[in-house]
Amino acid sequence: MTVGTDTRGAGKPDLAIELAGVSKSFGPVEANRDIHLAVRRGTIHGIVGENGAGKSTLMSILYGFYQADAGEIRVDGRPTPIPDSRAAIAAGIGMVHQHFMLVEPFSVLENVVLGAEDGRLLRPSLARARDALRRLERDYELEVDPDAIVGDLSVGAQQRVEILKALYREARILILDEPTGVLTPAEADHLFRVLAALRDEGKTIILITHKLREIMAITDAVSVMRRGEIVRTLPTAETSPAELAELMVGRRVLLRVDKAPARPGEVVIEARRLSLTDAGGARRLRDVSFEVRAGEILGIAGVAGNGQSELLEILAGIRPATSGAALLRGRPLDLSRATNGADRRARGIAHVPEDRHRRGLVMPFAAWENACLGYQDEARFAARFGLLDRDAIRAAARADIARFDIRPPSCDLKAANFSGGNQQKIVIAREMDREPDVLLVGQPTRGVDIGAIEFIHRQIVTLRDRGKAIILVSVELDEIQALSDRILVMFDGAVSGTRRAEETDERELGLLMAGIDPKAKGAA
């Protein structure tokens, strides 16, 4: 393990934050393992890593939301236990959460003052906060109307309120968790100017992100996390997006999936300029177009949150699109409602959702009941008088269990009581059961053990070889590479590039995922 600064021994006074040997587990899952991290005062320190690498857990420990199982936190060189948020605030740490901790019907002033009031009466606190906001606004370009209702503000302005909250509590160390995920590029640029101004004032900033462009643009140093560990800390000036992408993904044993070359047939499903603007006015998808042929796997790569999930849900009929069209064998799909799931299945589109806990399974249902989820209205499962044919469903469930080696092989066990890999097998078995023309798969192996991963991959390839069109969304780049025939990379809601799987490598894909097209001229 390489660490930029030696963190062992006594704390150093020029360090704002030091973590020494911090570990945290949730049950059997090790979210953070023996973390050593040193953040210099007056710098912007980036932390990058893929989803689930343990970045957010680490920062929650620093903010007192979780307790570390082992290790020490030093703030300004002094060992500082942080049992709760109050202690973090007292230690001068402020946090801007990914999901804002704001009270929407409150004014900006009220939000800023909440928890940091001067006395029992509000008026003096509000007056002081108003003065403070005016000062902060002048110093750092943090302009917001103090009397505006937070719920009416744009997402960018709401984020400024979160920063103001921290600064009002005299935070010297500011943690931002994926701050640009919800921002427009202009808002993100604005945020970076604010952060630079804060650093120049001597504040320390920790920026958690998975966007390499941001790391390169704004940070002084960067730590890369992978699978709960910090694998490297580097001065930003001495690294490159390519190196960071490689470190993030890691030189893992490449997943080998034996597959014959694809023999694509005619176009089965295509998207034409699909766009989505969410309720907050943010553009989640921008003119996404592609086509998938029979007997072909299209992998959609990208860092989480760049529009892949929304795209999959629109095609699956459980999220409406704002504009654009999708065609199945040349005939349009209804994109206007969020309740088209049954219609899609009837037309031969199956869907393995990204989140099996919330969507793919009804957790308190037994395995056999989950075996017909989504297909409950099909004739093969129907008995007379609107009843379900339990024998048929159980037979299907038993067949799934045998075919996919689901363990324990019990129809009657609740879905919640299976392991993650076996839960996922229940979902995939069900969706593949009916030989769909199109299979939409999201994160097929998230939280799945290695043995099950290989099995699931083989099943997906087999389905392709039977002439089906498959759209695969995954944040695991090696999974995308191992399975896909063509790879479409998404960045910021748009397609940043499409490559043939055999003609690209992880370096190029990593750059595309960061929104940089190495083949385009003048790329940053």
Added chain:
Amino acid sequence: MDPETLLQLAGSSLRLATPLLLACLAGLWSERAGIFDIGLEGKMLAAAFTAGAFAAVTGSAWLGLLGGIGASLLLGLLHGFASITLRGNQIISGVAINFLASGLTALVGQNWFHQGGLTPQLSGAARFEPITLPFAAALSQVPVLGPVYAGLVSDHNILLYLALAAVPLTWWALHRTRFGLRLRAVGENPAAVDTAGISVTRLRYGAALIAGLLCGIAGAYLSTAMAAGFTREMTAGKGFIALAALVFAKWRPWPALGACLLFGLLEAIGIRYQTITLLGWTVPVQLMQALPYILTVVILAGFVGRAVPPRAGGRPYVKER
């Protein structure tokens, strides 16, 4: 309608609105903190009984009031324990409290006083008598102002004035104090309060206790001020009308006063006039009785201005992983 009738009707509306107002404000405190409270009726009933019983036994309306508040606080704590500490279902807890109060008041009442569930008739110091405000007699000769002052403003019991004072007090406490700010925040986004280093549990218990206090006063008003003793089921759905008024007022104190006065007026009209003829159509008295509920459904449906309850209402707070 002559001025005197009008004045009487107004006075009667005010008296009928008072228990609604107190209970409505109780619901407001609880629900603004994120705890649904359909147990207003039960708390009020328990308080009405205890106040009536204590006043009868001690001969003091004030001790009665204290007893009533105590009973209501106990039920408030029970609701808090179920919904805050045990993270149970707040609706079920409210339903249970309503039945508990309904059964216990009748059972204990019969067992204690042997008058068919009634408490003994109260008189003198055991009741809150109307207070004549200063200058009522002197001003009574002044046209308009005099009769209004003497007939409507003056001559009510202390609890009614207390209820009216509770409106600005509630508004002030919610909007002008640190406690109020935190309490409103916990009803909208408890996570924001938690990350600011404030205890969600303590705030919510605080709200449950204030709701208990106000329901206690409301109940005491029924048995020791408006009537002269407790009768079975004397709340007669007032706790639910208060709940309706709360929705109607969109969980705000001043509109709550307006809503309760309106519902009080409807009740007063219903009591005074058995038949009302409007444009040649006789309005059934039952329609008048149902009007608060009908109006509330219309408001709830969002056809006339949307009633948005506090966002975190009804959900126990669980720190997210």
Added chain:
Amino acid sequence: MRTSPPRWADLALIPAVNLLLALLVAGLVVILIGENPLRAVELLVTGSLGSSYGIGFTLYYATTFVFTGLSVAVAYHAGLFNIGSEGQAQLGCLGVTLVCLALDRTHWLLVLPAAILAGAAFGGAWAFLPGWLQAKRGSHVVITTIMFNFIASALIVYLLVNTLKVPGSMSPESRTFEAGAHLPFFHEMLAAIGIRVSRTPLNLSALIALLAAGLAWALIWRSRLGYEMRALGHSEPAAVYAGIDPARIIVIAMVISGALAGLMALNVIMGSQHRFVLDSVGGAGFVGIAVALMGRNHPAGILLAALLFGILYQGGSELAFEMPDISRDMIVVIQALVILFTGALENLTRAPIERLLARRGAG
């Protein structure tokens, strides 16, 4: 891997412990009143189960509670808390009454199907609007059903006072039906085959209640609609994924729930009172909440819980007769305690029991 407690603990042990706690507290209340709780239990049991008279009344009450308990349970499986069974039952009474008044010169065999339809339709209609408002406008079904309860009682009072009342009569009730709209009593049916039992209001609708419990069971656990309701009740995102339209299921579940509540009128109106009086429902809708909670929203559990409440209601009357200090209000207290301990305070016992079982399982 997350493990839930064994099925027997979930279905039997935890409810039993909670019920026991409720009864213990009720026993404390009896002691405080100055009576002997064991003697009270004895009176309760002999009063309700000690004679054919007691059993008849017990089953009569239980019949009503089966309908209202099922009503609450069906809505619950779709994730809805219907506290409006009381009002829906009142409307059901209206529907059954209208049919009986119109057809009571024919034969009960003709009247019964029409009465079933009318009771279900009126009760269902009264639940439709709260369901629709929840589905389409997001108005919380708990609040709207409370409001609809009060609107229903105002409506019923109006109709009984102004429309249905017998001209010249002072009491707000409909006229008594002719024999053609009386469901056969059990004591009559048994007499026909030579068995003599006491005259009680127990009537044919007890069998209809059993049938309804069977149908509700088939609906919830065997039918496609029930599957979709339960999926929605557990997880709305999963239901949407499965192509289920939440708005449609919410409305349907509420209508079925209201219809079941409305059917209680068969027992009370057509089976026993033979007329519609002001207090025909008398809180049975609310008892349904306790019955559903105690029966864990399963029809079999509801039959048992309804029987228990039947025992409480009948035995409670006998108890009040023998021990005047324990009035019938004791039943309401017990009902409250059952709701409290099996519903609101469920986690009080659930967490310790689950921990205990987990430790034993591990050790």
